[in-house]
Amino acid sequence: MNNRKIAIVHEWFSTVAGSEQVVEQMLEVFPHADVFFVVANPETVERAAFLRGKKITTSFIQKLPGALRSYQRYLPLMPMAVEQWDFSGYDIVISSAHAVSKGVLTGPDQLHISYVHSPMRYAWDLQHQYLRESGLTKGLKSLIARWMLHKLRIWDYRTAAGVDHFVANSGFIGRRIKKVYGRESVVIYPPVDVHTFELCAEKKDFYLIASRLVPYKRVxxxxxxxxxxxxxxLIVIGDGPEMNKVKRLAGPNVKILGYQPLPELKRYMQSARAFVFAAEEDFGITPVEAQACGTPVIAYGKGGSRETVVHSGDERRRTGIWFDHQTVESVVDAVNRFEQLPNGISPAVCRAHAEKFSTTRFKDEFRSYVDACWAQFNASRNAGGVAGTRAAGIIHGRSDECVVEMTLEDAADGMRGFRG
Structure with a gap:
């Protein structure tokens, strides 16, 4: 693989959050890869040690007025922007996608693997929520926004055909990929730096929620x-546009700390009785970080939480409690059920479960998968067949168990028995 020329494509690089951490670990796997961003904040790039010395290419949007501060306004131009890059000199293109990066143009002699954090939420199943939260439910602006999202959906669906293999960051996203693009995917869970969050078995009598204070997080x-x-x-850590609303709702027993540096966040995570998580997330990193600290999670039982939090009657496996509805009553019921568990939840069990999502695990699985796809791609190409033969069923992904089976002999050594 070292002699293959690889490009990694990501959308915008304005902060180092979950999807950017995936890019970081991809570069750990493929350190000689070149990097492409639609927009990249120079200060963020400078602070990101893993990008120093890398060849970085940005799109024409980088030079447009206000793009570094408000890149979202240029979303209608982003499909065209990613289509302007010339990848003809690369063997493998890896797109890290939650908006437009999977739409890059590649040829029949190039392998395109797309790691999908989510299909464009605001263009597909969350369109109506996006329009409500943006105040675009009626009027001329609403009509323009709906037309734009309609065009984005057409482009997004069409460009899925240019991807040879889809990787989903959870089984939940795998189902979205199937629903939106009609394509199968393999699940490789994103990397979580569990080693930074050490196990602590001693807990105090408070609950914790740590999140950006934005509407969908449901703080x-x-x-x-x-x-x-x-x-x-309850202790609340985080900041954002919902801060005033959260303060208005807080009773005397709710302490709002705002943004806290990582050492403080970790200290609270380690000592909390339980971590509370009410968002419907594609994956959700913070619940895994809490479990790495040995802290159980009370989570909304939809989306990624169904894969990262083990709600089970078996206390040898249980790491948390799910609640079924995003309502006050459902949260209260879950907290009461948590406190009534006969033997509680073991910090050691939480820690062991979190380690399944480690950065080492991600790198091993992602490297094996790319190697196997490349072997299959080369074998098909050398045999004179169609590269990336999806219809032949060479690669099968079962997102519920994160299993990949390789039937091609050249790829078998790299992938047989792969499990996430």
Missing amino acids: DLVVEAFSSMPDKQ
Whole structure:
């Protein structure tokens, strides 16, 4: 693989969050890869040690007025922007996609693997929520936004045909890929730096939620629920546009700390009785970090939480409790059920489960998968067949168990028995 020329494509690089951490680990696997961003904040790039010395290419949007501060306004131009890059000199193109990067143009002698954090949420199943939260439910602006999203859906569906293999960051996203693009995918869970969050078995009598204070995270819901339970203490870590709303809902038993540096966040995670998570996330890194600290999670049982939090009657496996609805009553019920567990939840079990999502695991699985895809691609090409033969069923992904089976002999050594 060292003699293959590889490009890694990501959308915007304005902060180092979950998807950027995936790019970081991809570069750990393929350190000689070149990197492409639609927009990249120079200060963020400078702070990101893993990008120093890398060849970085940005799109024409980088030079447009205000793009570094408000790149979202240029979303209608981003499909055209990613189509302007020339990848003809690369053997493998890896797109890290939650918006437009999977739409890059590649040829029949190039392998394109797309690691999907999510299909464009605001263009597909979350369109109506996006329009409501943006105040675009009626009027001329609403009509323009709906037309734009309609065009984005057409482009997004069409460009899926240019991807040879899809990788989903969870089984939940695998189902979205199947629904939106009609394509199968393999699940490789994103890397979580569990080694930074050390196990602590000693817990204190408070609950914790740590999140950006934005609407879909539903921090307001958790604060309102705990305000109705004055005998239980909740600590809120995070900042964002919902801060004033959260403060209005907070009772005397809710302590709002705002943004906290990592050492403080880790200290609270390690000592919390339980971590509360109310968002419907594609994966959700913070619940895994909490479990790495030995802290159980009370989570909304939809989306990635169904894969990262083990809700089980078997206390040897159980790492948390799910609640079924994003309502105050459902959160209150889950907290009460958590406190009534006969033997509680073992910090050691939580830690062991979190280690399944480590950066080492991600790198091993991603390297094996790319190597296997390349072997299959080369074998098909050398045999004179169609590169990336999806219809022949060479690669099968079962997102519920994260299993990949390789039937091609050249790829078998790299992938047989792969399990996430």
